[in-house]
Amino acid sequence: LSADATSDSRFETSKSLSDIRIHSLMCVPLIDSDGNSFGTIQIDTVSDRDRFRDEDLDVLLSVATQASIAIDNARLHEYTLRQRAIQRDLEVANQIQRGFLPKQPPQLPGYRFFDYCQPASHVGGDFYDYIPLSDGRVAVIVADVVGHGLAAAMLTAKIAAEVRFHLLSTPEPAEAVTKLNASLARDLVEGHFVTLLVAVLAPDTGEVTIVNAGHMRPILCRGDGPANDIGDEQAGLPLGILDGFEYQQCSVQLPPGGLLLVYTDGINEAMNEAQQLYG
Structure with missing residues (x-):
């Protein structure tokens, strides 16, 4: 005043x-x-x-x-x-993203497939797929796009389409992942990358060919023995980091009664109610 x-x-x-x-x-x-x-x-x-x-x-x-x-x-x-509108958009995005996931696992005599995916938020960067190949093999894909939310979800749609294309058009999994990496290295925004695990099963022999692009190591559980991480020496960089990187593959035999576990960091980063890591 x-x-x-x-x-x-x-x-x-x-x-x-x-x-x-x-x-x-x-x-x-x-x-x-x-x-x-x-x-x-x-x-x-x-x-x-x-x-x-x-x-x-x-x-x-x-x-x-x-x-x-x-x-x-x-x-x-x-x-x-505005928040209600965003909530509606996220719910729709969640439905769309779930539409990219397989409706059911492959039905192969002598084999059983189990899968589960629950995003930390409405949408996320984790996805998986089963891709039947022309020679009778089945490719199991598990990937994790860095980040969360709509940006990561949109990128998963691109990755899902491109990995399917390269695996169907290239006979060797390592060569297919190398081509996929070259494409993503040109297209991804700086700071973005994708971890990917490809496991190609030959049903008639039980042989599994694995290509690891910066992902958590798969775990092979034998029915009568210890569980082991697979493919440490052949594991490569995450996709989209270095153009021209040559990925390698390794093969393991899936024994009768055995289990091959492939997962994302949602497992080893899970926390209890006190925000403490399990194990």
Whole structure:
């Protein structure tokens, strides 16, 4: 409150007051529910006879309080509407992303396939696929796109299509992954990459050919022996990091009663309610 702005020492350097010839003014802040100021209300007069008093400031403060509540509520309402729209979009994106996943595992005599995928949020960067190859083999794909949310989900759609194309058009899995990496190294935004595990099963022999692009090592569990990580020496870089990188493959025999486990970091980074890693 300034009853006489022309003689108020607080405004000695304010050229705008003297230019507009403001004689008296009062100003109160607009404050949201968190106590943060988001604006002001100012009333001034150029009449030297109508000076504002403390009673006028009290009235303006009351008005500003009501205005703050109304504006804050309007902003919260607008925010809620935006969040609801985003929520709807995420739910649709989740349905679309789940549409990329296989409807059911392969039905091969003598083999059983199990799969499970639950994103940490509505959408995520993990995906898997089963790809029947022309020679009777079946490729099992597990991949993890760095990051979460819509950006990672959109990239999984691209990866899913390209890995299928390269595996169907290239006889050797390592060569197919090398070609896939060359494509992604050109297209991915800097800082983005993909880890990928390809396991190609020959049903008639039980041989599994594995190509690992920066992914967690698969675990081979034999029915009568210990579990072992597979393919340490042949594991390569994640996809999209280095163009021209040559990937290698290794082969293992899946014994009768054995289990080959392929997973993403959602397993080894899982936490309990106290935010502690399991194991």
